[in-house]
Amino acid sequence: xxxxxxxxxxxxxxxxxxxxxxxxxxxxxxxxxxxxxxxxxxxxxxxxxxxxxxxxxxxxxxxxxxxxxxxxxxxxxxxxxxxxxxxxxxxxxxxxxxxxxxxxxxxxxxxxxxxxxxxxxxxxxxxxxxxxxxxxxxxxxxxxxxxxxxxxxxxxxxxxxxxxxxxxxxxxxxxxxxxxxxxxxxxxxxxxxxxxxxxxxxxxxxxxxxxxxxxxxxxxxxxxxxxxxxxxxxxxxxxxxxxxxxxxxxxxxxxxxxxxxxxxxxxxxxxxxxxxxxxxxxxxxxxxxxxxxxxxxxxxxxxxxxxxxxxxxxxxxx
Ligand SMILES: [Zn+2]
Numbered sequence: 608x609x610x611x612x613x614x615x616x617x618x619x620x621x622x623x624x625x626x627x628x629x630x631x632x633x634x635x636x637x638x639x640x641x642x643x644x645x646x647x648x649x650x651x652x653x654x655x656x657x658x659x660x661x662x663x664x665x666x667x668x669x670x671x672x673x674x675x676x677x678x679x680x681x682x683x684x685x686x687x688x689x690x691x692x693x694x695x696x697x698x699x700x701x702x703x704x705x706x707x708x709x710x711x712x713x714x715x716x717x718x719x720x721x722x723x724x725x726x727x728x729x730x731x732x733x734x735x736x737x738x739x740x741x742x743x744x745x746x747x748x749x750x751x752x753x754x755x756x757x758x759x760x761x762x763x764x765x766x767x768x769x770x771x772x773x774x775x776x777x778x779x780x781x782x783x784x785x786x787x788x789x790x791x792x793x794x795x796x797x798x799x800x801x802x803x804x805x806x807x808x809x810x811x812x813x814x815x816x817x818x819x820x821x822x823x824x825x826x827x828x829x830x831x832x833x834x835x836x837x838x839x840x841x842x843x844x845x846x847x848x849x850x851x852x853x854x855x856x857x858x859x860x861x862x863x864x865x866x867x868x869x870x871x872x873x874x875x876x877x878x879x880x881x882x883x884x885x886x887x888x889x890x891x892x893x894x895x896x897x898x899x900x901x902x903x904x905x906x907x908x909x910x911x912x913x914x915x916x917x918x919x920x921x922x923x924x925x
Contacts (some may be wrong), residue, residue, distance in 0.1 A: 621748060640681035642880045645674045650691035657710040664690055664713075673742050676892065679883035686749050688742070699741050699925035701748035708741055712925065716741070719792060726787040726849065736774075736788025741925060743770035744837055756874050763821040764830070768867050771834040771876075775864075777892070779842055780899035786835040786843065793824030805890045829856060837864025 647670035652661045664670070670688045677688075686704050693709035700707050716737040719812030723733030747769030751762060757763045774785040822830065832852045835843040846852045852860075877885065 628910050636681065636877060637683070639683055640878065642681055642883055643678045644680065644682040644685050645673050645677050645688055645823075646685055647671060647688040649687060652692045652710055653694075654692050654710070655712075660710050660713055661690070665917050669738065670699070672892070675890075676887055677746060679880040679887055680750065681878045682749075682753055682878060684753060685907065686753070693900055694786075699745055699764055701745045701752070706742065706745040706749060708738075712741065722791040722794075725791060725794075726845075728784060728788050728897045732784055732895045733788040735895065736785045737792075739785060740770055740789040742772065742924060746770075750875060750878075754875075754878055758874075761820055767822070767827055767830060768834065769871070771831050772867050772871050775835060775838045776888075779839070780902045781893055781895065782835075782838075783842055783899050783902075784893075784895050784897055786831065790828060791826030793826075794850070832876075833857070833860040833868065834864050836860045837862070859882070903915075 649670060649871050652658055670690065671919075684704055686706060689705050689707040690713075691707050691709060693707075695711060695712050696709060697711040697715040698709050702710060712782050717734060720730045720733040723730065723736075726863060729738075744766045747766030747802050750756060750769065751758060751765055771786070774789075775782050777785060809818065821827070830849075832843070832846040833848045834853060835857055836846040836857055840857075840861070847854065847857050889900065
């Protein structure tokens with residue numbers, strides 16, 4: 608059933624959103640929380656085909672960068688960031704105090720990254736966005752579970768919104784590249800593949816997909832675009848014109864972004880150390896090559912690289 612939010616209710620929620628974070632942030636946090644709680648491990652791949660990826664990720668210091676980026680979070684237990692082979696399963700998980708992204712999942716992302724050219728992004732820039740997004744999604748699970756953060760609905764959706772919200776906190780050009788670099792996952796092409804695959808599937812399998820703890824890929828796609836459009840409808844105007852975000856959803860996206868920003872500021876921000884956060888946000892994190900019109904000097908960009916694109920395989924659910 609479609610539901611609209613009355614204007615008066617929106618105004619009321621917006622007013623509460625302005626007031627609540629201060630009072631809740633002032634509450635005493637549980638004892639024993641510490642910053643700098645992330646370790647990392649590049650697990651030697653069992654599959655020799657993953658060795659170049661393992662070497663490249665180590666050379667780029669991917670996990671060290673995430674460790675630093677996540678250092679302001681106050682947590683009760685240590686969490687290990689891992690890159691690991693998963694015996695052919697393309698997935699990413701948070702389990703047993705470890706955020707694990709499989710080499711197979713990175714390979715799957717690399718097979719999909721050329722599609723980001725639809726949004727004007729290079730393959731390399733899209734890979735940066737995709738890898739950042741998957742680690743932030745899994746960090747969302749870790750934060751919700753280890754800090755016992757309350758939420759309505761499915762944890763998978765909450766982890767998606769956690770990641771999208773953080774992507775939107777970077778500078779405008781970086782936020783645009785991070786959001787668009789991930790946005791083709793679940794887009795119209797994927798929807799068509801999903802629907803045609805669905806027709807071939809048994810009824811029980813279809814029901815499993817709909818009843819899954821994760822939203823459907825196309826729903827995750829529109830949720831992310833709606834968050835971006837709600838955060839900045841000018842920067843992300845093409846969420847509607849290119850991305851196909853329907854007007855009926857787009858008009859609620861400002862409210863949707865604000866409710867998620869309110870949730871983050873109220874429930875999660877109190878667990879972030881201010882001094883470390885300022886240090887983290889002052890650092891330049893990405894060396895993107897795709898220009899963002901009107902916000903940057905195009906002379907700073909380099910040529911579009913070509914990426915090898917292995918055959919796509921369906922990933923497991925992260
Ligand atoms: Zn998940």
